[in-house]
Amino acid sequence: MSFLEKSAWLMTFALLISGVLYFNTVMSTSEELGQLAVAHLPSMIIYTIILCLVSIIGHIVIAILSPKEASAKHDEREQKIVFKASHFSGYVTGTCIVSSLGLFLFHHDGSLLFYTVFGSLIISQLSEYLLQIFFCRTSFI
Amino acid sequence: MAKLLPIANNVRALREANGAITQSGLGDAVGVTRQTIAAIEQRRYSPSLEVAFKISRFFDVGLEDVFSWDE
Numbered sequence: 001m002s003f004l005e006k007s008a009w010l011m012t013f014a015l016l017i018s019g020v021l022y023f024n025t026v027m028s029t030s031e032e033l034g035q036l037a038v039a040h041l042p043s044m045i046i047y048t049i050i051l052c053l054v055s056i057i058g059h060i061v062i063a064i065l066s067p068k069e070a071s072a073k074h075d076e077r078e079q080k081i082v083f084k085a086s087h088f089s090g091y092v093t094g095t096c097i098v099s100s101l102g103l104f105l106f107h108h109d110g111s112l113l114f115y116t117v118f119g120s121l122i123i124s125q126l127s128e129y130l131l132q133i134f135f136c137r138t139s140f141i
Numbered sequence: 142m143a144k145l146l147p148i149a150n151n152v153r154a155l156r157e158a159n160g161a162i163t164q165s166g167l168g169d170a171v172g173v174t175r176q177t178i179a180a181i182e183q184r185r186y187s188p189s190l191e192v193a194f195k196i197s198r199f200f201d202v203g204l205e206d207v208f209s210w211d212e
Contacts, residue, residue, distance in 0.1 A: 069174065
């Protein structure tokens with residue numbers, strides 16, 4: 001498995017863990033309040049810290065396990081994989097953001113807009129890493 | 142099974158005929174990763190002309206001795 005693929009798996013895991021924890025907190029707070037909880041900075045900071053910690057520690061571990069690959073630049077195939085995954089995840093971002101804006105037009109709820117846009121960004125990043133994994137494992141022009 | 146790309150190659154046979162050079166060794170020589178050499182051998186990736194020439198020069202053979210069109 002290439003360093004690119006290991007990194008993509010790690011970031012998928014980190015995004016899933018931090019995203020699930022964040023939205024779990026939002027859901028439980030909303031249940032207590034009986035309405036959608038307003039987005040707060042502290043929970044965003046905790047989300048960011050968890051994401052950064054998991055990704056930094058994870059990358060240190062995989063770099064220790066494969067130091068040569070970690071210090072090498074992406075080769076031509078990996079550059080194409082990164083570019084193509086980024087290209088398609090852009091469509092995911094656009095679709096999710098437009099859907100979020102459409103939802104806002106019906107509900108006029110700023111907090112809901114925040115959460116759906118934030119979720120869109122997470123889904124977009126997830127799709128990018130999953131596509132990288134897919135392209136690493138399949139035929140690729 | 143992954144779709145085979147139309148550019149066939151003899152990279153694996155050439156590696157084995159030239160003293161069992163490893164994928165990693167060939168990758169280092171032509172500036173790509175071991176995984177990319179594996180993908181080329183399995184016809185999951187068609188290399189750029191630059192890498193194709195580097196591979197043929199590494200084995201000291203012509204480009205068409207390494208790569209061929211096979212639809």
